[in-house]
Amino acid sequence: MGQDDHLALYDHVEFATEMAALGRREPREFRAVFNARRMLYERGCALGYPHTSAVRGSKMSLRELRPRAGRSRYRVLYRRYGDSLVLLALAREALTDPRDFARAIVAAETRAHDLLEPGSGDSDV
DSSP: OOTTTTOEEEEOHHHHHHHHHHHHHOHHHHHHHHHHHHHHHHHGGGOOTTTEEEOTTOSSOOEEEOGGGGTSSEEEEEEEETTEEEEEEEEEOTTTOHHHHHHHHHHHHHHHHHHHSTTSSOOOO
């Protein structure tokens, strides 16, 4: 382990709601996302490609967690805040559903902005 041993991992409240819906709809994909989340918790920012990568087009340095080393239909958009990682939004993979991925980027950036700017919206983590 390295410098990221002590990173905390948080789920934004809206991401948690998206995960619950995924669990009801697609239990196998839910397990894949959950396992990827566990890997991110265990390895922090040391977790690299193919499990995570930068989100192209993001204005806020978002990253995508790629369950099953990218073979899942889902991605988790997240961002680092100091000593924490916050999971912000669930998205369908960009090549298979570009509209949903674009929607998730906007949602994640809005949620990230709300966390950075107290009082600018729902800041629950």
